[in-house]
Each structure stands twice: as structure tokens, then as C-alpha cells.
Amino acid sequence: MxxxxxxxxxxxxxxxxxxxxxxxxxxxxxxxxxxxxxxxxxxxxxxxxxxxxxxxxxxxxxxxxxxxxxxxxxxxxxxxxxxxxxxxxxxxxxxxxxxxxxxxxxxxxxxxxxxxxxxxxxxxxxxxxxxxxxxxxxxxxxxxxxPRTIKEPQPIRRVLIAWNGSREATRATFDALPFLKNAESVEIFCVDPPETSGQMPEMAGVELAATLSRHGVNVTLRTEHTSGIKASAAIENRLADSSVDLLVMGGYGHARWWEVLFGGVTRTLLDSMTALTLLSR
Missing domain, CATH: 3.40.50.620 (HUPs)
Structure with missing residues (x-):
């Protein structure tokens, strides 16, 4: 692809x-x-x-x-x-x-x-x-x-996937595969993953990491428990800490395209963009 x-x-x-x-x-x-x-x-x-x-x-x-x-x-x-x-x-x-x-x-x-x-x-x-x-x-x-702050194209070396296991996040991840395969490092970032009938929170993103690895993606997995911190803040902090070039996430919402990711991350995240952001729905 x-x-x-x-x-x-x-x-x-x-x-x-x-x-x-x-x-x-x-x-x-x-x-x-x-x-x-x-x-x-x-x-x-x-x-x-x-x-x-x-x-x-x-x-x-x-x-x-x-x-x-x-x-x-x-x-x-x-x-x-x-x-x-x-x-x-x-x-x-x-x-x-x-x-x-x-x-x-x-x-x-x-x-x-x-x-x-x-x-x-x-x-x-x-x-x-x-x-x-x-x-x-x-x-x-x-x-x-x-982002309006990025005036010149830069190589996409570090990618962060904001992952919650949803259809939209899945679509975004595989739509971004050409970028992922060419990146030096890709991190699957899970914020407060819930326990489901089929998966424990500590297993969130494990299967995705295995699949991406088979595509030749240099992928790691990180789960963060925020203790009440908004998901958008956790993602912004991770973007800054890791000097991320590209954020990949699913687009949610029915009325506005900035109602995205986890159902609680709103326009604030995209208004303060520091990295290229790939959205899919």
C-alpha cells in the first residue's frame, strides 16, 4: 500500500x-x-x-x-x-x-x-x-x-498512534500504514484502556502491535493510567515528551469533525496541534 x-x-x-x-x-x-x-x-x-x-x-x-x-x-x-x-x-x-x-x-x-x-x-x-x-x-x-506552526515539510520519523480499540482508530492506523512503515519508530499509546468482556486493560494494543510488526513497522506499546487527567492532555504531553512528528487517531462525532478520540477529546487537541495529524473515520 x-x-x-x-x-x-x-x-x-x-x-x-x-x-x-x-x-x-x-x-x-x-x-x-x-x-x-x-x-x-x-x-x-x-x-x-x-x-x-x-x-x-x-x-x-x-x-x-x-x-x-x-x-x-x-x-x-x-x-x-x-x-x-x-x-x-x-x-x-x-x-x-x-x-x-x-x-x-x-x-x-x-x-x-x-x-x-x-x-x-x-x-x-x-x-x-x-x-x-x-x-x-x-x-x-x-x-x-x-499545523499552522509548521511551515516547512519535515521527515516523519516518530509516529504516535492514539489507540482505544475503536473502529475509527483502527481505520486511521491502517490508513497511515505507508507512514508507519517508513518511520523510524511508532508508539501505540493507550490512555486508561477499559476492561472488556474479551480483553484485560493491560492487553490493549498488543494484537495491533503484533500485526504492525509483521508489516515491518518498528513498533512499541505504552499504556498510561491518568488518574483523572483528560485524555487530550495525556496525548499532548506524550507528543511533547517524545518529539512526535505524526499523530494518528480516529475521527469521531456526528456534527463536528473535531469531536474526536475516546469521545472526550475535543477540539482543544486539534486547536493546539504540534504535530502532523492523520484522521480517519
Whole structure:
């Protein structure tokens, strides 16, 4: 298994530079084809009273601004990807739903990996992650999120798998297998594993470790009992202690993609990202 088709989500000019560089880096590593995608969202248009019809001047201004951003993003992508000789193509979409539109989702379902930026916190405007959640919950494809603090691609040497034995965590782990096989070290990290009818807490992750080892992964297993510390805090501490390059975890929740892992780890973990994070659902 490898990543042969990678979708680069180019949300705005700032993220376009970052994600184009990361996509190029991954393409070189996996000999992958890059699909650059930008979704132009139709903004709400002011209405003229009393007939409540769209203001033509406002419509034109909004359309021109969106088209300029699309052109800028495309130029950044082509300059940074094509100049490296990376096999690639450009796709842009216009819809009221942005990245949640059916056309974008349909394209996302045909790739091996989606790469997107963590982005910046909203400053009174819309939160772009509200759109990007659709990739995780509707595309069925793994998403690699790049923290806004990481400007340059770095080799992925150390990987942490946040493991709770769930379907989502299982999916994420095996979706990440190309990264795991190439990493210098991989740790399966279990936080307060529960006792189940078929497994004692001390056995959590043992079978997974054995399977990954058969794939040639250099894997270790660590279980931590937190005594009331939040799972998100335990994971953050482990990321810092081990200088992790990539966090792998399952995506949970029905309303928001950041409702993840163990049912109690929330958006806080992804808002404070220090490592690349691969999510699957």
C-alpha cells in the first residue's frame, strides 16, 4: 500500500503555499500524483428592500473578489508544484457549500490521502473547518492535517498512534500504514484502556502491535493510567515528551469533525496541534 493520488486542499493563499509544499514533499516520497483543489464559496448577498432582491453591485464585487482569490491560489499551486516537476492537476469548484459540495466530495472519494491545513482561528468570519469536516465524514478518505506552526515539510520519523480499540482508530492506523512503515519508530499509546468482556486493560494494543510488526513497522506499546487527567492532555504531553512528528487517531462525532478520540477529546487537541495529524473515520 502507498499513497499514489493525493488531494491538496488549497483553502486560501496562505494555506496554498504551505499545503503545496507538503504535497510536493509527499509526492516525492511516495511517487504520488497531486490534485490541487480550491472551492470557491458563494457568499451571502445583501438584499435591497423592500423587494428583497439581490444587490447587483454587491454580487459583482463578491464574485470578482472570489475569482481573484481562486486565480491567486491556482498560481501559487502551479508555481510551487509544477516547478518541481511533480505530476499534478488543478481543479476549482464554485458552490454555495464550499468544500461540503457534492462535486468536491465526489472528487475526494477517488484519492488515497487528503492534505489540508489546520488553518487559523476564525476572526469574526466563517470557520473553514466547518466545510472541511465534510471530507472526513463524507469522503471516507484519510485526512492529513498540517499545523499552522509548521511551515516547512519535515521527515516523519516518530509516529504516535492514539489507540482505544475503536473502529475509527483502527481505520486511521491502517490508513497511515505507508507512514508507519517508513518511520523510524511508532508508539501505540493507550490512555486508561477499559476492561472488556474479551480483553484485560493491560492487553490493549498488543494484537495491533503484533500485526504492525509483521508489516515491518518498528513498533512499541505504552499504556498510561491518568488518574483523572483528560485524555487530550495525556496525548499532548506524550507528543511533547517524545518529539512526535505524526499523530494518528480516529475521527469521531456526528456534527463536528473535531469531536474526536475516546469521545472526550475535543477540539482543544486539534486547536493546539504540534504535530502532523492523520484522521480517519
Amino acid at each position: 502507498s499513497y499514489k493520488t493525493i488531494m491538496a486542499v488549497l483553502d486560501d493563499p496562505a494555506s496554498a503555499r504551505q499545503i503545496s509544499d507538503f504535497a510536493s514533499f509527499l509526492s516525492e516520497r511516495f511517487s504520488a500524483h497531486i490534485v490541487g483543489v480550491h472551492a470557491e464559496t458563494l457568499a451571502a448577498v445583501p438584499l435591497i428592500a423592500p423587494m428583497e432582491i439581490p444587490d447587483p453591485a454587491a454580487v459583482q464585487v463578491l464574485q470578482e473578489a472570489a475569482q481573484r482569490e481562486t486565480s491567486t491560489v491556482e498560481k501559487i499551486f502551479r508555481d510551487r508544484i509544477e516547478s518541481q516537476g511533480v505530476p499534478s492537476e488543478w481543479r476549482s469548484f464554485v458552490s454555495a457549500n464550499g468544500y461540503a459540495s457534492g462535486n468536491v466530495i465526489e472528487n475526494a472519494r477517488a484519492v488515497d490521502l487528503i492534505v489540508a491545513s489546520q488553518g487559523n482561528p476564525p476572526q469574526g468570519g466563517p470557520d473553514n473547518h466547518a466545510d472541511l469536516e465534510a471530507f472526513l465524514f463524507e469522503s471516507g478518505r484519510p485526512m492529513l492535517l498540517v
